[in-house]
Amino acid sequence: MYVTRKQSPISKLIYRCFMVSTGATLTAVAIQLFLIPNMVIDGGVIGVSLILNQITGLGFGLLVLIINLPFLFFGLKQIGPHFFLTSLFAIVVLAILEQQLAHMDSFIHEPLVSTLFGGFILGAGIGIVIRHGGALDGTEIIGILLTRNLPFSVGEFIMFVNIFIFAWAGFVFGWEQAMLSIITYFVASKTIDAVLQGIDETKAVMIVSNKHKRLSSEIVHRLGRSLTVMTGHGAFTHRDKEVLYIVVTRLEVLKLKSIVFDIDKEAFITVMDAQEVHGGKFKNKFHN
Numbered sequence: 001m002y003v004t005r006k007q008s009p010i011s012k013l014i015y016r017c018f019m020v021s022t023g024a025t026l027t028a029v030a031i032q033l034f035l036i037p038n039m040v041i042d043g044g045v046i047g048v049s050l051i052l053n054q055i056t057g058l059g060f061g062l063l064v065l066i067i068n069l070p071f072l073f074f075g076l077k078q079i080g081p082h083f084f085l086t087s088l089f090a091i092v093v094l095a096i097l098e099q100q101l102a103h104m105d106s107f108i109h110e111p112l113v114s115t116l117f118g119g120f121i122l123g124a125g126i127g128i129v130i131r132h133g134g135a136l137d138g139t140e141i142i143g144i145l146l147t148r149n150l151p152f153s154v155g156e157f158i159m160f161v162n163i164f165i166f167a168w169a170g171f172v173f174g175w176e177q178a179m180l181s182i183i184t185y186f187v188a189s190k191t192i193d194a195v196l197q198g199i200d201e202t203k204a205v206m207i208v209s210n211k212h213k214r215l216s217s218e219i220v221h222r223l224g225r226s227l228t229v230m231t232g233h234g235a236f237t238h239r240d241k242e243v244l245y246i247v248v249t250r251l252e253v254l255k256l257k258s259i260v261f262d263i264d265k266e267a268f269i270t271v272m273d274a275q276e277v278h279g280g281k282f283k284n285k286f287h288n
Contacts, residue, residue: 019132020090026125027136028097031060034118037106039173041181042122042188043162044137045071051165051172059102061095064136071138086134094136111180119184123191131196202274203253205246207260208232209267212242218259219244223252247274 031050035041041050049063068091076084108114126136139161162185170178209215212229219227227246234241248256253271260267 016086016132017089020086020129020134021093023125023128023132023134024090024093024136025097026121026128028061028094028101028125030118030120030122030125032098032101033104033106034108034114034121035184036060037109038111038114038118038180039177040111040115040118040184041165041169041173041177042119043165043185044139044158046122046137047162047165047169047181047185051169054172059095059099061098064098065091065095068136068138071142074142083133083135086132087129087136090129090134090136111177115180115184116187119187120191122184123188124195126188127192127195130192203248203250204272204274205244205248205253205256206270206272207244207246207267208241208269209244209260209264210241211264211267212244215244215260215263215267218263219246219256222259223248223256225252 027046031042031046036050036053039054041047045064045067049060049067052058052063053060068087072084072087106114108117129136139158166178166181166185169181173181207215216227216229219225225246225248227244230243230245232241232243233239246256257269260269
């Protein structure tokens with residue numbers, strides 16, 4: 001029997017605000033204490049704001065707010081009021097904290113170290129905000145809207161925008177800083193993925209075997225996971241085959257393979273990344 005404690009709407013709101021504020025704080029720290037002192041930028045709105053900060057002298061947080069607002073309002077109908085308000089709250093918190101941190105001196109002056117750790121902290125902050133229903137960068141919103149009628153994906157659109165931003169950074173800060181900025185963007189992107197997917201990265205596994213009944217029993221018994229049995233049709237053999245579908249953590253993949261090949265060395269296994277897993281009792285082990 002599984003017992004879950006329901007949170008009240010107020011407690012959920014407080015928790016969400018706390019986590020979004022934490023993400024905005026980490027982002028402000030990364031930018032103000034790691035990136036700006038070494039003239040290193042990130043992509044998207046944050047990158048544009050950092051460049052304009054150096055050119056105009058306007059506060060970085062204010063620039064992020066001003067540049068993001070049109071994107072947020074433009075995509076309000078598509079992203080919904082919840083996402084809009086959460087994003088606006090995160091951006092305002094970022095703007096306030098940036099002003100407070102602007103007078104602090106960076107304690108790391110080695111460019112490469114600042115690039116790596118700044119990118120990591122930046123990605124962690126942005127990832128936390130996204131994971132709790134907000135965003136600090138409006139380029140993804142505009143990318144979703146514009147690419148509906150264009151032969152480009154959202155990822156390709158954002159990549160094109162960032163190429164332009166990093167080229168601009170090369171003329172403003174110098175090409176060495178532009179290359180360090182690309183490293184920052186890469187580290188931040190990987191960190192965002194890690195935050196969104198979590199430490200327990202999940203894998204979706206499909207198994208085709210003639211011994212599906214025994215396999216199902218052994219997987220449930222030895223791995224403690226439930227699974228789904230589906231019927232497939234072989235295009236070459238023209239025979240029906242049973243396909244097992246199971247979602248496991250990354251650390252359980254090796255054990256699952258061992259169970260399968262102990263029983264059927266001819267089994268066909270496909271392991272895929274599962275970006276998100278919702279519903280059921282996946283987080284808990286299956287018990288009879």
